[in-house]
Amino acid sequence: MAHEYRLTVAWHDDRGTVDYRSYTRDHVVSAVGKPSLDGSSDRAFRGDPARWNPEELLVAALSQCHLLSFLHAAADAGVVVTAYTDHPAGRMTKDDDGGWSFASVVLHPEVTVAGAAADLGPLHHRAHEDCFIARSVAFPVTVEPVVQER
Incomplete structure (x- = not known):
């Protein structure tokens, strides 16, 4: 398929x-x-x-993919997410051959859940593992989440 x-x-x-x-x-x-x-x-x-620019769009694609994978994981786990905002940051560096490539992208999702804050670490881990875009890039993508209660 x-x-x-x-x-x-x-x-x-x-x-x-x-x-x-x-x-x-x-x-x-x-x-x-x-x-x-x-x-x-x-x-x-x-x-x-x-x-x-393409660099911004790549960072946006990683953020969007994590968002959508995270919402799926939360729904499966019975965690009610009511808001999600990310402030991702991508870093490009000059390579030894003079070209440029991404060295890393860090996602900073701020997640609001209904009721008491749950441990969302496993959900972010699952989302990262399930994200098609993160699985396809040759540089590290890390997640530094913030949880908020509603």
């Missing part, structure tokens, strides 16, 4: 790639039935800081 995800990434610049500084990094990510997403490269790489 497999799941496929299809989308379109479109870029256009009449001036073209004359040199590294000459072309726009702006592009549009789209998929059928969804609003388009304006993308660019990070400002450090001559991109538009008002648009989403």
Whole structure:
């Protein structure tokens, strides 16, 4: 069994790639039935800081995947989660060959549960193990949760 995800990434610049500084990094990510997403490269790489860059989207994907896996684990365990906010942080470093890669991503989920706070550590562990995106990356993804009672 497999799941496929299809989308379109479109870029256009009449001036073209004359040199590294000459072309726009702006592009549009789209998929059928969804609003388009304006993308660019990070400002450090001559991109538009008002648009989403791939690095931010990777960190967001890890956070979203953990959220959805965590909610599933909580529901299975009978823990009623009423709110979840994450403030993830990704760190890229320069490699020995001069390229860049992610060194780590840390998730900081703030979870609110109904009633007395439960030990959510095992649920975060299960969510991390079940997250398709975290299982697919070659760098550590850690979770530093905060629990709140409602």
